[in-house]
Amino acid sequence: MIIEPAMAAFVTGAGSGIGRGMALALARRGVQVGVCDIRGGDAADTVRQIELAGGKAMAVGVDVSDRASVEAAVVAVERAYGDIAIACNNAGISLHGVPLHEITAADWEWVMGVNIQGVIHGIQALVPRMLATQRPAHVVNTASIGGFQVNPNFLTAAYSMTKYAVVALSEGLHNELQGTQVGVSILAPAAVDTRIHLSERSRPERLGGATVRPQNHFMGDLLKGSMPPNAVGDRVVDAIESGDLYIFTHPDTRQWLDRRHAAISAAFDKAERLATTAARHAKERS
Numbered sequence: 001m002i003i004e005p006a007m008a009a010f011v012t013g014a015g016s017g018i019g020r021g022m023a024l025a026l027a028r029r030g031v032q033v034g035v036c037d038i039r040g041g042d043a044a045d046t047v048r049q050i051e052l053a054g055g056k057a058m059a060v061g062v063d064v065s066d067r068a069s070v071e072a073a074v075v076a077v078e079r080a081y082g083d084i085a086i087a088c089n090n091a092g093i094s095l096h097g098v099p100l101h102e103i104t105a106a107d108w109e110w111v112m113g114v115n116i117q118g119v120i121h122g123i124q125a126l127v128p129r130m131l132a133t134q135r136p137a138h139v140v141n142t143a144s145i146g147g148f149q150v151n152p153n154f155l156t157a158a159y160s161m162t163k164y165a166v167v168a169l170s171e172g173l174h175n176e177l178q179g180t181q182v183g184v185s186i187l188a189p190a191a192v193d194t195r196i197h198l199s200e201r202s203r204p205e206r207l208g209g210a211t212v213r214p215q216n217h218f219m220g221d222l223l224k225g226s227m228p229p230n231a232v233g234d235r236v237v238d239a240i241e242s243g244d245l246y247i248f249t250h251p252d253t254r255q256w257l258d259r260r261h262a263a264i265s266a267a268f269d270k271a272e273r274l275a276t277t278a279a280r281h282a283k284e285r286s
């Protein structure tokens with residue numbers, strides 16, 4: 001899809017980090033951006049940055065884990081800027097540093113509510129509208145490199161589970177939208193220098209409100225000085241225009257996926273050996 005000036009975009013989690021990077025990159029191309037975040041003040045800061053650079057944006061408070069809130073945010077952006085051509089379902093939270101069996105029910109609800117339901121709500125609200133316009137449109141869902149393999153070092157399985165879900169949702173959406181003018185991309189970064197290690201600041205009131213979750217904080221050191229969010233924003237703009245399904249930002253992480261694929265491939269080799277042996281035994285018996 002060619003990004004035209006004055007198109008409208010809807011970017012969630014745009015008050016910080018990667019969402020802000022995408023909002024700024026789109027605004028530089030003349031796109032009018034609905035900067036959506038549960039932290040209204042942070043969304044307003046992003047809008048200020050966009051306006052200082054000569055772009056156009058509006059801040060919208062949204063809790064992506066709440067379907068009605070997403071619908072209301074979409075309506076607000078649509079009223080201001082017209083049909084939404086670009087949807088970035090990006091808001092997400094990390095839940096690292098705790099083994100699966102110790103994660104509380106409230107934490108499960110939070111991580112699945114934001115990382116999975118948030119993307120589903122964006123798809124539900126925006127894809128029917130995009131199809132109805134019969135004009136080019138694009139959905140970018142933020143997964144993670146953690147949506148393609150589970151890192152053994154950081155106790156990230158719950159987070160990774162949600163990101164695998166985003167990958168499956170997005171691959172399915174891509175299949176279903178073949179032959180339409182709506183494209184789909186999956187953003188799968190590794191370390192980006194954001195505030196994701198402080199995710200608990202954005203915990204919805206409904207799910208207990210902002211809290212302190214020190215188990216995540218070790219990531220702050222890992223992320224410091226890593227890829228800047230603006231670089232990810234530029235990659236996303238390029239991917240929308242190139243129609244890329246997968247957006248990988250860290251080429252060195254290919255080896256992590258290769259390791260997983262090698263293990264899966266070895267399991268298929270074993271299945272093949274066992275099937276061949278079983279077939280031979282069946283033939284000998286007959």
Ligand SMILES: NC(=O)c1ccc[n+]([C@@H]2O[C@H](COP(=O)([O-])OP(=O)(O)OC[C@H]3O[C@@H](n4cnc5c(N)ncnc54)[C@H](O)[C@@H]3O)[C@@H](O)[C@H]2O)c1
Nearest residue numbers: 013016017018038063064091092144191192194195196202
């Ligand atoms: N930073 C990384 O290294 C990294 C790597 C891979 C994937 N990601 C993904 O990138 C996305 C953005 O994360 P980030 O690193 O920019 O983190 P960040 O914490 O800097 O930004 C996330 C934004 O989402 C908002 N948010 C959280 N819950 C929300 C909710 N319920 N409704 C609306 N907004 C909400 C936060 O307020 C925040 O502004 C996430 O989906 C994350 O999983 C990040």
